[in-house]
Amino acid sequence: MALEDICCFKDKPTQQLFPFPALETDYHNLELERLKTSQTNWGDPQHIFIPPFPQATPFISRRTSRFRPPNHALTVQRPFPLSHGTTTLGFIFQGGVIAAADTRASAGGLVACPAVHKITPIHSHLVVTSSGSGADCMLWERILIREIRLYELRHKRRLSIRASAKLLSFMLHPFKGTDVCVALTLCGWEKEGPQVIYVCSDGARLQGDIISVGSGSPYAYGVLDGGLSWGLSKEEAISLAREAVFRATHRDAYSGNNVDLFHIDAQGWIQRPREDLKEEYYRELERRSKRRREKKKRDTIESS
Amino acid sequence: EMLSAQGFGGPGKMKEYHYAGAVENRFSPYAFNGGTDTTVIGCSGFHGDCLTLTKIIDARLKMYKHSNNKTMTSGAIAAMLSTILYSRRFFPYYVYNIIGGLDEEGKGAVYSFDPVGSYQRDTYKAGGSASAMLQPLLDNQIGFKNMEGVQHLPLTQEKAVQLVKDVFISAAERDVYTGDALRVCVITKDGINEQTIPLRKD
Numbered sequence: 001m002a003l004e005d006i007c008c009f010k011d012k013p014t015q016q017l018f019p020f021p022a023l024e025t026d027y028h029n030l031e032l033e034r035l036k037t038s039q040t041n042w043g044d045p046q047h048i049f050i051p052p053f054p055q056a057t058p059f060i061s062r063r064t065s066r067f068r069p070p071n072h073a074l075t076v077q078r079p080f081p082l083s084h085g086t087t088t089l090g091f092i093f094q095g096g097v098i099a100a101a102d103t104r105a106s107a108g109g110l111v112a113c114p115a116v117h118k119i120t121p122i123h124s125h126l127v128v129t130s131s132g133s134g135a136d137c138m139l140w141e142r143i144l145i146r147e148i149r150l151y152e153l154r155h156k157r158r159l160s161i162r163a164s165a166k167l168l169s170f171m172l173h174p175f176k177g178t179d180v181c182v183a184l185t186l187c188g189w190e191k192e193g194p195q196v197i198y199v200c201s202d203g204a205r206l207q208g209d210i211i212s213v214g215s216g217s218p219y220a221y222g223v224l225d226g227g228l229s230w231g232l233s234k235e236e237a238i239s240l241a242r243e244a245v246f247r248a249t250h251r252d253a254y255s256g257n258n259v260d261l262f263h264i265d266a267q268g269w270i271q272r273p274r275e276d277l278k279e280e281y282y283r284e285l286e287r288r289s290k291r292r293r294e295k296k297k298r299d300t301i302e303s304s
Numbered sequence: 305e306m307l308s309a310q311g312f313g314g315p316g317k318m319k320e321y322h323y324a325g326a327v328e329n330r331f332s333p334y335a336f337n338g339g340t341d342t343t344v345i346g347c348s349g350f351h352g353d354c355l356t357l358t359k360i361i362d363a364r365l366k367m368y369k370h371s372n373n374k375t376m377t378s379g380a381i382a383a384m385l386s387t388i389l390y391s392r393r394f395f396p397y398y399v400y401n402i403i404g405g406l407d408e409e410g411k412g413a414v415y416s417f418d419p420v421g422s423y424q425r426d427t428y429k430a431g432g433s434a435s436a437m438l439q440p441l442l443d444n445q446i447g448f449k450n451m452e453g454v455q456h457l458p459l460t461q462e463k464a465v466q467l468v469k470d471v472f473i474s475a476a477e478r479d480v481y482t483g484d485a486l487r488v489c490v491i492t493k494d495g496i497n498e499q500t501i502p503l504r505k506d
Contacts, residue, residue, distance in 0.1 A: 105422075110436055113416075113424055135422035139390045178394065 085254025087216030087245055088118055088129040090187040091224060092194040092209055095234045096265030099187040100241040101129050102216070102248070102255040103274070114257040115274075122148060124268040126161060126188035131213040132181040132201070140182050144168050161188045162207070165197040169205045176203050183213045189264050216248030216255040223247050238263065238272065246280050343378045343405030344489045344496065345385075348432035349419070350398040357397050360388060378405030382415035382423055389421030396420050400431040410493050430471075434479035438471055465490065469501055476503040 088101040101118035104111055112134075119129045120141050128144070130137030147167060151159050159167065165186050172182060182201040188194070198206045198213065210228060212220040223244040232240065242259055249255040259280075261272040345361060347354035364384060368376050376384070382403050389397055401417040416429040428446045430438040443449040445467055448456050459467075465488060476483040483504045490497040 107418065112418065113426075116424060133420075133422075135386075135390060135418055135420035136393070138422045139386065180393065 085252075086118060086131045086214035087212070087220050087248040087252060087255040088131050088185060088214050089210070089212035089217070089220050089224065089241060089244055090129060090185045090196040091211070091228060091237075091241070092196055093228070093232045093237050094230055095232070095237065096189055096263060097127075097187045097194040097196060098237050098241045099127050099129050099185070099262040099264070100245050101131075101260050102245055102277075103258040103260060104249075104254065104256040105134050106254045111256075117260065119260050119262050119271075120145075121262075121269055122164070122186075122188075123152075123158065125190065125264060126164065126186060127262050127264055127269050129185045129187065129213070131183045131185075136180050136182045136201070137184065140168070140172065140184070143171065144184075147171070160192075161186055161190055161195045161197060165199050165205055165207075168199045169203065172199070172201045173203065175201060185211050185213055187262070187264060189266055189268075194264070212244070214252075214255065216245075216252035219248040219251045220244040234263065242275065242280070246277055246284075249277055250281075342491060343376075343381055343403060344491060345381070346402050346404070346431075347399045349400050353397040353399045357388070357399055357401075361385065364388070378403060378407055378413050378415070379425075381405070382417075382425070385417060386421040386423050389417065389419065393420055400435070402429055402431045404489075404491060406491060406493065412491075433481040434475040437478060438475055441471060441474070461490065461492075465499075472501075472503060 085106045086102060086104070088099075090097060090099045099119050103114065103116050103118065105113040105116040116134065118131070118137075119127055121127050122141075122145050126148075128141055130141060144164070144167070148159055148164055151167075168184065168186075172180070180201045182199075184199050186195075186197045186199065196208055196211050198204065198208065198211045210221070210224050212224065224240065227240045227243075238261060241261060245255075245259045249257070249259075256277070258274045258276050260274055263270050263272065345358065347357060361381070361384075365376055365381070368380075368384075385401060385403065389399075389401075396419045398419055400419060403413075403415040403417075405413055407413040412427075414426050414429055415423050416426055416431060417423045428442045430442055444451065446459060448454055468488060469486065472482070472486045483506065484502075486501045486503050488499045488501065490499075
């Protein structure tokens with residue numbers, strides 16, 4: 001197609017045909033391929049080694065090639081769990097965008113790290129929250145940051161948020177159907193106003209007013225839907241976001257520890273200091289006991 | 305096999321790195337000097353992948369040195385290792401890595417990895433087969449977590465080495481895969497100091 005040729009974007013099949021042609025695969029991670037292709041505009045963002053033998057096809061379950069090996073029972077399971085599970089959210093209001101996330105990385109049943117950064121700034125007015133597999137998100141964020149910066153340097157203007165989301169979605173497309181699990185929310189401010197866009201490795205690309213992703217997202221959505229309106233003040237919006245993450249971490253096993261909050265407005269992003277949700281829990285207990293005491297006092301006054 | 309690394313930017317400006325070696329009566333070290341005076345990398349998991357990965361890192365360190373005329377900093381090694389691990393996303397190196405070293409300011413830095421390349425800079429981390437047992441202990445002793453009203457005394461080098469020896473002795477008691485010997489590498493601005501301490505041999 002003409003457009004494909006101009007953009008040099010070809011839908012690369014990740015599964016190789018059998019018997020395999022002798023390809024220059026970067027088996028030893030010496031990155032010689034990348035050094036050669038870095039001169040072109042649209043080189044491979046990251047050379048990813050696709051194992052060339054049939055036993056690895058469970059990782060790459062895309063095209064049914066007519067050379068598919070007959071023995072489907074040969075599955076190679078990964079012997080270790082990857083970090084997964086989170087609560088992240090982003091919403092827009094009159095004062096900009098709020099992006100919030102918890103900080104727990106779980107691998108199977110173990111908390112792999114209680115203090116992970118799930119919100120990463122891309123440039124001064126764009127922040128991305130990550131959810132899904134930790135390694136995938138980290139690397140794809142890095143690739144996205146690099147590509148956006150390269151675009152900025154080459155074309156002397158910044159990519160819009162919708163264009164960045166499109167770019168990310170197209171870069172992830174070759175890995176659709178594979179094990180890559182990336183669900184990123186791009187939250188940012190541009191001259192059209194605040195925007196929140198959700199990009200997923202399954203191919204989804206959605207713009208919205210409220211986006212919450214992760215295993216704790218149903219709980220967060222409940223709190224956000226209850227309290228969100230366009231006219232919120234900055235402090236109200238921040239406390240709403242914090243409350244949403246707090247409730248989600250309470251109910252979801254895979255979210256927890258601290259909450260990271262970013263606020264993006266016309267001047268750029270500001271990171272709030274990381275707050276331990278343990279303190280929030282005790283404050284909540286305090287508030288509840290105070291309410292109970294006051295209610296009891298009122299009841300005794302009314303009855304007397 | 306198990307290893308742990310602690311780093312702290314305390315007054316001594318040093319960083320420690322320790323590992324336990326040996327599988328099947330052989331002493332096979334799991335830590336290797338990253339070709340620099342300020343970084344040590346430790347790998348636990350599948351030993352074949354550990355060996356290959358260390359060879360690849362060695363080659364990449366040399367390539368960097370020859371093309372950029374300077375040694376890689378700990379942060380740079382960590383970022384590079386992350387991309388190396390991720391390039392094998394669909395057929396991963398089954399290795400849990402921990403990098404310990406000094407950063408540009410001379411403070412201790414510990415970077416811990418998962419098998420596909422996600423990494424994080426920490427103050428302390430335990431990795432390997434006994435990591436689930438030892439990480440809480442490190443959280444408590446070095447991070448002073450889960451305790452109320454305690455004085456946060458900065459960790460000295462002697463105390464840190466003793467703590468790590470204790471940690472590994474406990475690991476050898478309760479984890480079948482940990483034992484035989486312990487090799488401790490203490491990295492300070494003066495260089496890397498290595499000691500070998502025997503552990504339970506069963």
